[in-house]
Amino acid sequence: MTRLFHQFQNLLFNSRKFLLSQFSTDPTEVQEPENSLTQLPEDTASLLSEMARDLPSNRGDVEAIQTALDEAFAEWLDNSESGDNSLLILSSPVTSVSRILTDSISDWLMEKKVPLRPLEWLGRPKNTEEIVHKLRQQLGRGGLGGDSKTSEIVVIPNLSWCYLRCFEGLEGIDYLQDVLLQDNSRFWVIASGLVGWEYLNYVSHFKAYCGKSFILPKLVGEQLQTWLAPIISELEIKFDKLNNDFGDFDRNKDPQTKYFDRLARVSGGVSSVALEIFLDSICYELIDSDHQSGTLQVKNPRSPNLSRLLPDELYLLYSLLLHEDLTLSEAADSLGDEISLVRSKVYTLRRKGIIEQRGNTITLNPIHYPRLKSELSNNNFIISDEDD
Amino acid sequence: MVIAQSTGNAAKETAEKTQELIAKITTGKIAQAFIAVIFAYILLKTVDKLVIWLSEQVAKEWRLQIKQFLPFMRMMVLTITTIFLMNLFLNLSRDNLVAVTGTVAVALGFAFKDYVSSIIAGIIGLFEAPYRVGDRIQIEDFYGEVVSYGLRGIRLKTPEDNIVTIPHNKIWTDAVSNSNMGELEAQVITNFYFAHSVDVDLVKKILYRIAYTSKYTHLKLPILVIMEEKRWGSLFQLKSYPLDARDEFIYKTDLTTRAKRAFAKYNLAYPIYFNQENDFGD
Numbered sequence: 001m002t003r004l005f006h007q008f009q010n011l012l013f014n015s016r017k018f019l020l021s022q023f024s025t026d027p028t029e030v031q032e033p034e035n036s037l038t039q040l041p042e043d044t045a046s047l048l049s050e051m052a053r054d055l056p057s058n059r060g061d062v063e064a065i066q067t068a069l070d071e072a073f074a075e076w077l078d079n080s081e082s083g084d085n086s087l088l089i090l091s092s093p094v095t096s097v098s099r100i101l102t103d104s105i106s107d108w109l110m111e112k113k114v115p116l117r118p119l120e121w122l123g124r125p126k127n128t129e130e131i132v133h134k135l136r137q138q139l140g141r142g143g144l145g146g147d148s149k150t151s152e153i154v155v156i157p158n159l160s161w162c163y164l165r166c167f168e169g170l171e172g173i174d175y176l177q178d179v180l181l182q183d184n185s186r187f188w189v190i191a192s193g194l195v196g197w198e199y200l201n202y203v204s205h206f207k208a209y210c211g212k213s214f215i216l217p218k219l220v221g222e223q224l225q226t227w228l229a230p231i232i233s234e235l236e237i238k239f240d241k242l243n244n245d246f247g248d249f250d251r252n253k254d255p256q257t258k259y260f261d262r263l264a265r266v267s268g269g270v271s272s273v274a275l276e277i278f279l280d281s282i283c284y285e286l287i288d289s290d291h292q293s294g295t296l297q298v299k300n301p302r303s304p305n306l307s308r309l310l311p312d313e314l315y316l317l318y319s320l321l322l323h324e325d326l327t328l329s330e331a332a333d334s335l336g337d338e339i340s341l342v343r344s345k346v347y348t349l350r351r352k353g354i355i356e357q358r359g360n361t362i363t364l365n366p367i368h369y370p371r372l373k374s375e376l377s378n379n380n381f382i383i384s385d386e387d388d
Numbered sequence: 389m390v391i392a393q394s395t396g397n398a399a400k401e402t403a404e405k406t407q408e409l410i411a412k413i414t415t416g417k418i419a420q421a422f423i424a425v426i427f428a429y430i431l432l433k434t435v436d437k438l439v440i441w442l443s444e445q446v447a448k449e450w451r452l453q454i455k456q457f458l459p460f461m462r463m464m465v466l467t468i469t470t471i472f473l474m475n476l477f478l479n480l481s482r483d484n485l486v487a488v489t490g491t492v493a494v495a496l497g498f499a500f501k502d503y504v505s506s507i508i509a510g511i512i513g514l515f516e517a518p519y520r521v522g523d524r525i526q527i528e529d530f531y532g533e534v535v536s537y538g539l540r541g542i543r544l545k546t547p548e549d550n551i552v553t554i555p556h557n558k559i560w561t562d563a564v565s566n567s568n569m570g571e572l573e574a575q576v577i578t579n580f581y582f583a584h585s586v587d588v589d590l591v592k593k594i595l596y597r598i599a600y601t602s603k604y605t606h607l608k609l610p611i612l613v614i615m616e617e618k619r620w621g622s623l624f625q626l627k628s629y630p631l632d633a634r635d636e637f638i639y640k641t642d643l644t645t646r647a648k649r650a651f652a653k654y655n656l657a658y659p660i661y662f663n664q665e666n667d668f669g670d
Contacts, residue, residue, distance in 0.1 A: 165601045167594075167650050202607040203600040308445075311632070315603045335603050336642055378447030380572065380631045382607050 057103040058271045060223040065104035068214040084211025086188035091216040092270045093193030093321045094366035098157035101191045118155040131172035149185045159192035166333040180209045194384040195321040218269025221260035237296045263301040276367035306371040428469035435461045452522040459537035506540045509556035518564040526565040574633035580624040583657035595626045598647045604630045604639040621659030
């Protein structure tokens, strides 16, 4: 009993930094001081982000999608008159699900030899009222494909492009509900973020119209290690200066394995979150005294603190999780606010590093997803807990 | 005769005891009492600020639970201070208590009848809970959020941002309408008025969609549109809940603004006839 108590005491003592950091909301607070490590040199940092951008989709995600596709497609072929004719692929809203789906489906389609009709969009139509018209144009039987009843696979790479949370914005979903079950000669593959999916289930019972749904499985440490191996080997990143804060359970594992197991835990097994946390954990250690050369080291992976958010900021961030990416005018429509108001909130959140802006499009910085999810859930927002 | 004499003796004895007690009041005791009162006041203010601050820091779902802790904290501070003061001046022995309570009861009974009634109602209110801090209530013509639960009464913050103080003893005689009873959610009813000829299905569809697409709507709670025929036209009521009861008025405005935009798009007819003497509630 005494031994157990001492073990518990040691565990608490060793993990005190981690435990205490959970209550902090100061993003500037250094949770685990790493005095010997400094910021990356500019050229290394840009090389690192370039390599991260060029990483292929995680094999774990791709293989999981292909397996789910095989099963659902075979079931549809066997029972195409009355069986489910769609597969929903669900992922966290910060996962680039359209890219993973495209990578997964290209090889798979070669084998199936069934005509493909993809939704050839790279984003949401500019005018929300045009969503339904454009959907009809691209996916309607009476449109490009004629009225024939030949079998075909319809792919919607990102369902969030088909709606916007505003009065006219859900007409695209109404249209999809009408056509999904109408014609069993079509097999639908639809990818969606979990937050948007949950929302659609509340507002239009969309789940009832769809067949099987499949949630991308959480990635484990080993899968992340394999995925990020090209970056690690190319930049010769070292794992030998890690804090020994992983607990006694990992005693027999090497530092790199421990690191990736911890990374998988902290990121919730979401590839985009894991990648951001991995990049955030890389530091530079100077070797010689004249500060000319150094090595890349990793510190313990951690999800950064989320600064205190105002109610209006929470509404905007929820909207981003719902739609995954938004332009300023779409964000204004989704919130029912003036665009100037939204712009000021976007600037504030961008400065805090919570959202990112590429051109006119804003997205959530995936590194904040785990904490933001629990913050929103605690504040009555509908957040799916299926990926927990 | 004997009874009258013994009553007279008892009154005389009580008066003597009271005199004796008053004679024991020294400058030192007054100073102690003064310090105790100041300390209690500072403690009350600190507890007020601390509990309110804490309730605003935590997740919304815990906000009201923490706020509702405030009256109990205040009551505890006041009770301890009162006992301390009574002990200081009245030396709370059994005899002293009997002597003083008789005198005090008579004085309070006449001079502070309503005050005492409010204090007792406040203590009972802590347990019966017709309202708690954070609740949105209506008493008489006043509607608003309970922002403070004091010894004598509560303070309501109205939509116009006025603070209205209402004594607790209203709970003896007046109806208290509580919208959320300690919960974070409070139903909002938004009225919409149309001519008899309006397309009912279209209006219902618009109203549901407006509610489902508002950023404030609590989607886990039911949304309902009900309709009633009136002499002047058709009354539609959209019943829904905001994520946070505090957003009640801004939520209603959001629903109305976006609904009116949609009504204009479909050119829906509003009631033409409106008799000033009969409002829309008829």
